[in-house]
Amino acid sequence: MTDNCANRMENEGCFMCKERHADWFCNLSPQALVEFETLGMQMTVPAGSTLFFESQSARSVYILCGGHVKLTTSSKDGKTLLVRIAKPGDVLGLSAAISGTAYEITAQAIEPVQVKSFQRQDFLHFIEHHLEGSMHATKMINQEYRDALGDATRLALSMSIAGRVARLLLEMTSGIRDAKPRFTMALTHEELATMLGTTRESITRVLSELKRKEIISIKGTSLTILRKSALELLV
Amino acid sequence: MTDNCANRMENEGCFMCKERHADWFCNLSPQALVEFETLGMQMTVPAGSTLFFESQSARSVYILCGGHVKLTTSSKDGKTLLVRIAKPGDVLGLSAAISGTAYEITAQAIEPVQVKSFQRQDFLHFIEHHLEGSMHATKMINQEYRDALGDATRLALSMSIAGRVARLLLEMTSGIRDAKPRFTMALTHEELATMLGTTRESITRVLSELKRKEIISIKGTSLTILRKSALELLV
DNA sequence: TGACAGCTGTGATGCACATCACAAACGATT
DNA sequence: AATCGTTTGTGATGTGCATCACAGCTGTCA
Numbered sequence: 001m002t003d004n005c006a007n008r009m010e011n012e013g014c015f016m017c018k019e020r021h022a023d024w025f026c027n028l029s030p031q032a033l034v035e036f037e038t039l040g041m042q043m044t045v046p047a048g049s050t051l052f053f054e055s056q057s058a059r060s061v062y063i064l065c066g067g068h069v070k071l072t073t074s075s076k077d078g079k080t081l082l083v084r085i086a087k088p089g090d091v092l093g094l095s096a097a098i099s100g101t102a103y104e105i106t107a108q109a110i111e112p113v114q115v116k117s118f119q120r121q122d123f124l125h126f127i128e129h130h131l132e133g134s135m136h137a138t139k140m141i142n143q144e145y146r147d148a149l150g151d152a153t154r155l156a157l158s159m160s161i162a163g164r165v166a167r168l169l170l171e172m173t174s175g176i177r178d179a180k181p182r183f184t185m186a187l188t189h190e191e192l193a194t195m196l197g198t199t200r201e202s203i204t205r206v207l208s209e210l211k212r213k214e215i216i217s218i219k220g221t222s223l224t225i226l227r228k229s230a231l232e233l234l235v
Numbered sequence: 236m237t238d239n240c241a242n243r244m245e246n247e248g249c250f251m252c253k254e255r256h257a258d259w260f261c262n263l264s265p266q267a268l269v270e271f272e273t274l275g276m277q278m279t280v281p282a283g284s285t286l287f288f289e290s291q292s293a294r295s296v297y298i299l300c301g302g303h304v305k306l307t308t309s310s311k312d313g314k315t316l317l318v319r320i321a322k323p324g325d326v327l328g329l330s331a332a333i334s335g336t337a338y339e340i341t342a343q344a345i346e347p348v349q350v351k352s353f354q355r356q357d358f359l360h361f362i363e364h365h366l367e368g369s370m371h372a373t374k375m376i377n378q379e380y381r382d383a384l385g386d387a388t389r390l391a392l393s394m395s396i397a398g399r400v401a402r403l404l405l406e407m408t409s410g411i412r413d414a415k416p417r418f419t420m421a422l423t424h425e426e427l428a429t430m431l432g433t434t435r436e437s438i439t440r441v442l443s444e445l446k447r448k449e450i451i452s453i454k455g456t457s458l459t460i461l462r463k464s465a466l467e468l469l470v
Numbered sequence: 471t472g473a474c475a476g477c478t479g480t481g482a483t484g485c486a487c488a489t490c491a492c493a494a495a496c497g498a499t500t
Numbered sequence: 501a502a503t504c505g506t507t508t509g510t511g512a513t514g515t516g517c518a519t520c521a522c523a524g525c526t527g528t529c530a
Binding site for chain 2: 098
C-alpha cells in the first residue's frame with residue numbers, strides 16, 4: 001500500500017499510463033481513449049480525504065489509477081461496515097451514476113491516491129456512445145454484484161471474526177507481490193472494528209492471536225504478513 | 236403466494252398481460268414488444284422444478300410473469316443460503332447471461348410458476364439493439380447489486396435469526412395486499428434453516444416465539460401474518 | 471389398525487463473541 | 501520529566517445460537 005504510484009508521474013494521463021491492464025475500464029481502443037482522456041480530470045487526493053459520501057447524490061464517477069480507497073456503507077442504526085478496499089483499476093460511483101440515485105457507499109482514500117474524475121453526465125454520455133465502454137461498464141457492475149453476493153454468502157454462512165480480519169488484511173495487500181507483504185496500518189483497532197461490524201476488543205484479540213501464531217508481525221504501524229496461506233485459510 | 240396468476244390465462248403472451256407494471260422489464264414500447272414477444276417462449280413450470288442450477292453455464296434468461304421462485308446460492312463447504320424470493324416482474328439469470336459465465340444462483344419454483352424463457356443469445360441481441368431494453372437490463376442488474384449489498388450490510392451488522400425469518404416471511408407475502416396476508420408454507424423447518432444459514436431447531440424456536448407473541452398464526456400449512464409491522468421491526 | 475418415516479417441539483450443554491471494567495503502553499504538549 | 505489523552509491489552513461475565521439428544525406428532529402404506 002506504500003508506493004503503488006511510484007512508477008508513474010502525477011497527472012500524466014491515460015496514454016502514458018503503464019497500469020492499464022486488460023480488464024480495466026480504461027483499456028480502450030486508441031480512438032475511444034482520445035475522447036475518454038479529454039472528458040476526465042486527473043487528480044491526486046491526499047490520504048484521509050473522502051471522494052464521496054453515502055446518500056450524497058451522485059455527481060461524479062472516478063477511476064482509481066493508483067492507491068487504495070476504503071469503501072464503507074452504514075445501516076440505519078449508524079453502524080458502519082467495510083464493503084471492500086478498492087484497488088487500482090476499480091471504477092467508483094458507477095452504480096449510483098447509472099441508476100441516477102445517491103451513492104450507496106462512502107469512498108475514502110486511506111493513502112495518497114491517483115484518480116481520474118468524470119462528471120456523471122460526461123461519463124454516461126461516453127458509455128452510451130461507445131459499445132466497448134458500455135460493455136465494460138455493464139461488466140463492472142455485474143462484477144460488483146457478484147462480489148456483493150459473495151460477501152453476503154460468506155457473512156451469512158458463519159464467517160468468523162478472524163475470517164473477516166483475514167479478508168481485510170489480504171485486501172490491503174492486494175497488488176503487493178512480495179511473498180511477505182508489508183504495509184503501514186493506518187487504522188486503529190477501533191476503526192477496524194466498526195469497519196468489520198465487530199468490537200474493538202475482538203480486533204485486539206484476533207490480531208494478538210495472529211501474532212502469537214506468527215502469521216503476521218507488527219512493528220509500530222508496520223504490519224507484515226508472514227504466512228499468507230494461513231490467512232487465506234481463515235476466510 | 237396462492238393465486239397470483241388467477242387473473243391471467245396461461246400462455247397468452249405479453250400483449251394481453253395485465254401485470255406489466257412500470258418498472259418491469261417487459262414494459263416496452265409497442266414496437267419493441269412485438270419483437271420481444273416473438274423471441275421468448277411462454278411456459279408454465281410446476282412447483283418444485285428448477286429453472287437453472289448454480290454453476291451451470293447460462294443458456295437462458297427468464298422473465299417471471301407469475302408465482303414465486305426461490306433463489307439460493309451455496310458456499311464451498313456445501314451450505315446453502317437463501318438469496319431472495321423472486322416475484323413477478325423479476326428477470327432471472329440476467330447477470331450470468333450478460334457476463335457470459337455460469338449462473339451464480341439456483342432458481343427453483345416454490346409453486347406453479349409462469350415464465351417467459353429466452354435463449355441467452357436472443358436476449359442479449361435484443362438488449363443490444365433496443366435502447367429501452369438495454370437501459371432496463373442495466374438498471375435491473377444495478378438493482379440486484381444494491382439488494383445484494385443491502386443483504387450483506389444487514390447480515391454483517393448483527394441481523395439476528397429472528398430478523399432473517401421475518402425478512403423471509405415478508406418476502407413471501409410481497410404482492411399480497413391484505414392487511415393480514417395468508418399463504419401456504421410449502422417448506423419444512425429444515426429447508427428454511429439451510430436457506431437462512433441457521434439450524435432447524437432455531438427455526439422451530441423462532442416460529443414458536445412468533446406464534447406465542449401472536450405476530451403470526453399457523454394452521455396446518457397455512458401461515459397468516461397477524462402483525463406485519465412487528466415483523467418489519469425485527470428485520 | 472399398526473408400524474414406520476419424516477417432521478416438529480423442547481431441554482441440556484458448549485462456544486464464539488459482545489459487553490463491561492480496568493490496567494498498561496504510547497505520544498503529544500508543556 | 502511530568503501530565504494527559506488516546507490507543508492497546510486482558511480478564512470476568514453474559515447472551516445468542518449451534519449442537520446433541522430425545523420425545524411427541526402426523527401422514528402413509530400395508
